[in-house]
Amino acid sequence: MxxxxxxxxxxxxxxxxxxxxxxxxPFIPLHEPEFAGNEWNYVKECIDTGWxxxxxxxxxxxxxRIEQFTGAPHAxxxxxxxxALHVALVLAGVGAGxxxxxxxxxxxxxxNAVVHAGGVPHFVxxxxxxxxxxxxxxxxxxxxxxxxxxxxxxxxxxxxxxAALVPMHVFGHPTDIDGLLAVSKDFNIPLVEDAAxxxxxxxxxxxxxxxxxxxxxxxxxxxxxxxxxxxAILTGDPEIARMAKHLTTTAKRPHAWEFQHDQVAWxxxxxxxxxxxxxxxxERLPDMLKRKKELAARYRVALSAxxxxxxxxxxxxxxxxxxxxAFLLDTPDMALRDRLLGxxxxxxFMARPTWGLLNKLPMYTQCPSAAVTNAERIEASxxxxxxxxxxxxxxxxxxx
Ligand SMILES: *Cc1c(COP(=O)(O)O)cnc(C)c1O
Numbered sequence: 001m002x003x004x005x006x007x008x009x010x011x012x013x014x015x016x017x018x019x020x021x022x023x024x025x026p027f028i029p030l031h032e033p034e035f036a037g038n039e040w041n042y043v044k045e046c047i048d049t050g051w052x053x054x055x056x057x058x059x060x061x062x063x064x065r066i067e068q069f070t071g072a073p074h075a076x077x078x079x080x081x082x083x084a085l086h087v088a089l090v091l092a093g094v095g096a097g098x099x100x101x102x103x104x105x106x107x108x109x110x111x112n113a114v115v116h117a118g119g120v121p122h123f124v125x126x127x128x129x130x131x132x133x134x135x136x137x138x139x140x141x142x143x144x145x146x147x148x149x150x151x152x153x154x155x156x157x158x159x160x161x162x163a164a165l166v167p168m169h170v171f172g173h174p175t176d177i178d179g180l181l182a183v184s185k186d187f188n189i190p191l192v193e194d195a196a197x198x199x200x201x202x203x204x205x206x207x208x209x210x211x212x213x214x215x216x217x218x219x220x221x222x223x224x225x226x227x228x229x230x231x232a233i234l235t236g237d238p239e240i241a242r243m244a245k246h247l248t249t250t251a252k253r254p255h256a257w258e259f260q261h262d263q264v265a266w267x268x269x270x271x272x273x274x275x276x277x278x279x280x281x282x283e284r285l286p287d288m289l290k291r292k293k294e295l296a297a298r299y300r301v302a303l304s305a306x307x308x309x310x311x312x313x314x315x316x317x318x319x320x321x322x323x324x325x326a327f328l329l330d331t332p333d334m335a336l337r338d339r340l341l342g343x344x345x346x347x348x349f350m351a352r353p354t355w356g357l358l359n360k361l362p363m364y365t366q367c368p369s370a371a372v373t374n375a376e377r378i379e380a381s382x383x384x385x386x387x388x389x390x391x392x393x394x395x396x397x398x399x400x
Contacts, residue, residue, distance in 0.1 A: 132175025
C-alpha cells in the first residue's frame with residue numbers, strides 16, 4: 001500500500017467535517033481573539049486619563065476579577081505567562097542547579113521558565129488520554145532514580161535536588177491532578193501548575209491553578225483570554241502572594257516618594273493598558289467558553305463518524321475550556337500527519353501539529369529525561385484544528 005491510497009479517503013473525510021462544522025471563509029485561523037465587549041472603552045479610558053503604565057486602577061481590578069473567576073485566593077498579574085511561571089518557580093523554592101520535573105509535551109516556555117529560575121528541566125512522559133504528565137509512570141520512574149536526604153529529594157544519577165513538579169493542562173484539558181498531588185506529597189516535591197492554557201477549566205469542580213503551591217496563567221494573544229501579552233500567578237498562600245507582587249515589581253518597598261529596593265527582582269508587572277483589556281475580556285469569558293464548548297461538541301459528533309481518528313475530549317469528571325481542539329490518528333505516522341496538515345492548511349483551515357518535544361530541542365538535549373514514548377506517539381499523531389469562539393454564532397457580540 002502506498003501513502004496516497006490509504007490517506008486519500010481520510011483526508012477527504014476530514015475536509016468534509018471541517019466544511020460542515022466551520023463557517024465558509026477563505027481562511028480560518030487556529031485561535032483568534034474576540035473583542036466584542038468593553039475592550040475599546042476601557043483601553044480608551046487608560047489613554048484618555050494617561051494611566052497606561054505601571055500605575056492605574058485596572059491592574060488591581062483585573063487581579064480581583066481573576067480571583068473571583070478562578071476562586072484563587074490571590075492573583076498577581078505579570079507581563080506574560082513565562083514571567084509568571086518563572087517567578088512561581090522561584091517562590092516554590094527552585095534555585096540554582098535544582099532539577100524541575102516537566103512534561104516533554106509542552107510549549108517551550110515551560111522549560112525556559114525553569115532555566116530562568118536557575119534550574120534544569122527534567123522531562124517526563126504523558127498519558128495518552130489527558131495528554132498531561134502520567135502520574136503512574138512518574139511514580140515508578142522517581143522510585144527508581146531518587147534518594148531522600150534531610151527532607152529533600154535528589155536525583156541519584158545527577159546528584160541534583162528535585163525542587164518542583166510542573167504539570168501542564170494541555171490544550172486546556174485538566175491533567176490527573178489527584179494522581180500528581182499524591183506523587184508530589186509522597187516524594188516531597190512541591191507542585192506548581194502551568195495553567196497557561198486552562199483558564200476556564202475545572203478539575204472535579206475546582207478551577208485549575210488552585211492545586212499546587214502556586215500556578216501560572218497566560219493571557220497571550222492566542223489564549224482563551226488575551227491582554228495582548230500577560231500572565232498571572234495564582235496562589236492560596238498570602239505570603240507567597242505578597243512575595244509574588246514584590247518580586248514582580250522590582251522589590252520596591254512601599255513609600256510615597258522614596259525609591260528603596262531590598263533585593264534583586266524583576267520588572268514583570270502588567271501595565272494598566274493590558275489589564276484594562278483583560279478586565280473587558282474576562283467579562284465575556286463565560287460567553288466565549290459557552291461557544292467554544294459548542295464548537296467542541298460539533299467536532300466531537302462529526303469526528304466520531306470518521307474511522308482512524310479520535311477527538312481529544314475532556315477527561316472524566318473535568319470541565320475543559322477546549323482551548324485548542326485536537327484529534328489523534330489511531331496509528332501514529334509522521335508522514336500521514338504532515339500530509340493531512342498540508343491538505344487542511346491548503347484548504348484554508350489552519351491546522352498544526354503539537355510542539356516539537358522539549359527534550360529534543362537543541363538547548364535541552366543534554367537535560368535529564370525519562371523515556372517519553374507516549375509523548376512521541378502523540379507528536380506523530382496529533383493535529384490541532386480551528387478553535388476560536390467566534391466560529392460559533394454569538395448573539396451579544398458588537399462588531400466595529
Ligand atoms: C502560553 C503558554 C505559556 C506562557 O506563554 P506566554 O506567551 O509567555 O504568556 C506557558 N506555558 C504554556 C504551556 C503555554 O501554552
